[in-house]
Amino acid sequence: MAQTPKRSKHAVVIYTRYERFWHWSQAALIFFLAFTGFNLHGSIKLLHFGTAVKLHTFAAIALILLWIFTTFWNFTTGNWKQFLPFFQIRTTDGKWSSAFLVFFIRLFAVMRYYAYGILKGEDHPHKKTLRRKQNALQGLAYLTFMIVIGPALWATGIIYLLFDLWNGVPNAGLYLTIIAFLHTAAAFAMIAFAVIHVYMTTTGKTPTHYIKSMITGVEDVELSEVEKAYLETEYPERMG
């Protein structure tokens, strides 16, 4: 796609209703799973073990269902591209290596911004567009979430949950120990991720800007003339 020189900022619904439902229900489930999970782990003792098992299991099943729907949604809407931070970088020579280079330059710019620029009042180096709702750092973080931490949790969690189906295999006790270890480690990583994620939501124009945006779906993005015309014609309700 050729660069369009004429771009203007518009308030647009960039997070669709399903996307917001996904985000907030996932957030609630993850916090609930962390709470019940750390009860099971023995770190906190606010629930009876049996109650915690029940709640943790049902919440896990709910989250797995949500992810199945969301995976379907991501692929049918094309939204999956948002989670591949290198994918939409087009370079003049068309080489992947160049795309990676561009990505890492952008990543560094965002990291530099959060470490330093934000304190000096600089503008965010990433301008949100319809094609790239996430900046490079955010994209990389969400990718990590979606292909490392998330799967580590649900894969080990499902195996853990179905222990009674495979407890007859040789060395089942050892495998359970390994599964429990990985599940616990991934849970800590998930919570650490969530802490940073929550803090990052306060770095917008105002501390609550991003949160409001994730509730209403509306964000100021730079639209090309073509995009603007397309939205105004086809999706007037998305234009703020």
Add this chain to the structure above:
Amino acid sequence: MPVHAFLMAALFSLAVLTVSPAPAADDIDGAHAGGIDEYKHTAEIKPLAITPSTSTADHSKFKELKGPFASGTEVTEACLSCHNKAGEQFLHSIHWKWEYKHPKTGQILGKKTLVNNFCTNARGNEGMCSQCHAAYNHKSYDFDYQNTGNIDCVVCHDRTGTYYRTPATKGSPACSTMFEGKDPIDWVRVAQNVGMPSRRNCGSCHFYGGGGDNVKHGDLSSVLAAPTKAVDVHMDKDGLNFSCQKCHVTRQHITAGSHYEMAAIDPVGTGKPGERRQASSCESCHGNQPHPIDGLMGIKLNGHTDKVACATCHIPEFAKGGVATKTDWDWRTAGKLKDGEGFYLKNYTQGNGVHRKTYKSIKGDFVYGENLKPLYAWFDGTMRYTTIDTKFDPAKKPISINSFKGSYEDSKSRIWPFKRMHTIQPYDKGNNTLVYMHLWGDDDAAFWGNYDMAKAIAYGMKEAGKPYSGEYGFIDTYSYWPITHMVAPKDEALKCGHCHSKNGRLAKLAGFYMPGRDGWWWLDLLGWLAIFGAIGVSIAHAIARYILCRRKVTEHCKEEEA
């Protein structure tokens, strides 16, 4: 010899296990209470309310049972004249043989030869101990185990509750008062009122194992003659009211259920449709997947049955219902006399108000416990015994009278609850073996009456033809009793967190990962460092933003939402 140490331990245990009110003064000193009254209570089982017989025969109408009978053996003769296979059948029963060749270890076990850590041995004391052998005239070791004429049918089949047994021999004169004043047995009435055994029949011996009510097992007491549902759901007198044989299925006089070789796990379950397997496992009625699968919890609980015995969760406590069990026994203090006579002290008052003897000249000191939490261990079902012939290393005390194996990896093992009995008992210091004590007899060596342990051991070993160095000492022993009775109502079963917690009931069981109990301290440390690190970085970053904003270095913070 650290007698004071034991006494302190005993006092401490008492203080922990129960708050026992001081018994009335006349209860404490039994010196003049009339000599030895051991096992008197075995003849104190109360008459039954006769339940309608389901039999197709009325025994009172049989001419064979018209009598008169002068003795039990004459009654037996009459029984066997019709039940012409019963005698032969019974000769193969452990109740008769008192001998058991272990199919896996090959050890010869059974009361005939074993040493336990209660009254220690029946061998050489048959005149007394055979009071609980379903036989007449069993006075010594050379009893004829092939003579069906000596079988005691009515001890198990009497339905009047008036039958009782007395020791086969007189014993020391000091013991002669034990069964004085009992009404003579009305043999005709007893013979005409036979039926299937009730809990009281079995209980007349099994409730009193170890020399008194609930002394040995902890989960088998006189409370089970007529228990409430809270004590035992199956034997509940107002509910299921099971007889012993409901679980201990008996066919041709062979009874299912043995603690020498148990099915620690019963993979067969209920068996074929309509079949009642001759197995005394919970699974033989309830199946291997006993919890209703109408919810996650039932599915999860069924997932435990491969590793956790039913009893582990469903018998959270034993020695329930007001009758205590012995937990510690010290033979070292046996033999103390007052005015040349044996005596006893009653310093424990159990839940039902009965004062229990805490010291007896004939046995030593005891500690009691009630409503006890079991000890839990992996158990493969096979008991290995320290017999009279087993040499042990005294440095490795406590010596396990019976021991067992088991582990998480072993598919034949499950976690089982046990009562552990601790005793300090005599052993052969020279040969490092257990010893037979000669307790009962009208000779001058029997400990009960003469109170000379050296003599009693020398006599006991010689009589049995066992090598004896001539020098005895005392050694700590443990014995382990699987807990299977006193099944609690289901809402009193253990909850998940009783085990799935850091200091839960299975805190000491190693070799497997258990959620809620186990983890990795360093993983937790790293995890919390990551989480609190993230929080710390966020707070530091937020403070920097805030300060720089106040100093008007940044522009962003002043912006209002558009």
